Amino acid sequence: MKTEEFARLLEQFTRSAESGDGARFAAHFTEDAIYYDYIYGPHTGRAEIAHMMQDMFHRDAADYRWEMFDPVCDGATGYAWSLSSFTSKIPQFEGQQVVIDGMSRFVLRDGLIAEYRESVNGGVAMQQLGVAPERMGKVFQRWSGWLKERPETIAYLARPKGSGAGQS
Numbered sequence: 001m002k003t004e005e006f007a008r009l010l011e012q013f014t015r016s017a018e019s020g021d022g023a024r025f026a027a028h029f030t031e032d033a034i035y036y037d038y039i040y041g042p043h044t045g046r047a048e049i050a051h052m053m054q055d056m057f058h059r060d061a062a063d064y065r066w067e068m069f070d071p072v073c074d075g076a077t078g079y080a081w082s083l084s085s086f087t088s089k090i091p092q093f094e095g096q097q098v099v100i101d102g103m104s105r106f107v108l109r110d111g112l113i114a115e116y117r118e119s120v121n122g123g124v125a126m127q128q129l130g131v132a133p134e135r136m137g138k139v140f141q142r143w144s145g146w147l148k149e150r151p152e153t154i155a156y157l158a159r160p161k162g163s164g165a166g167q168s
Helices: 003-019 021-028 046-058 122-131 133-149 151-158
Strands: 029-035 043-046 061-073 077-088 097-110 112-120
Touching: 003 021, 003 077, 003 122, 021 046, 029 046, 043 046, 046 061, 061 097, 097 122, 122 133, 133 151
Parallel strands: 029 112
Antiparallel strands: 029 043, 061 077, 077 097, 097 112
């Protein structure tokens, strides 16, 4: 997939996410895809991805917008940074507007997304919502655990400095 094709995929992907239609969103993924969401965790397969978007995210967020910028793609992997915003529907934060930026990584197969990961500063979102600092600490602890448990993190920490997988 060339960068221009990837940019078109991102446009369709974000419009589908904004729509709240889980099946429409999940159609951008391979049958065995994994979507790693920074709030809702990993979801495997189209049915779980559709459920996450429609029944979890859109349950909690209204007026969702998501735009991707500066896409790059080498055919198998694509990256883009994004801005997204929503209004909270969670009762204790209802009506609070949130805007965040993030970086997304897409592993591509046969014109579809096989793996999606995002890096977002969720603390910025929680501050805008008005989440209590103690609750933020618990969430950050969970996120730290997810990061440290990932196979690539374990492999990274096990390698000596200067011997990285991406070193030339």
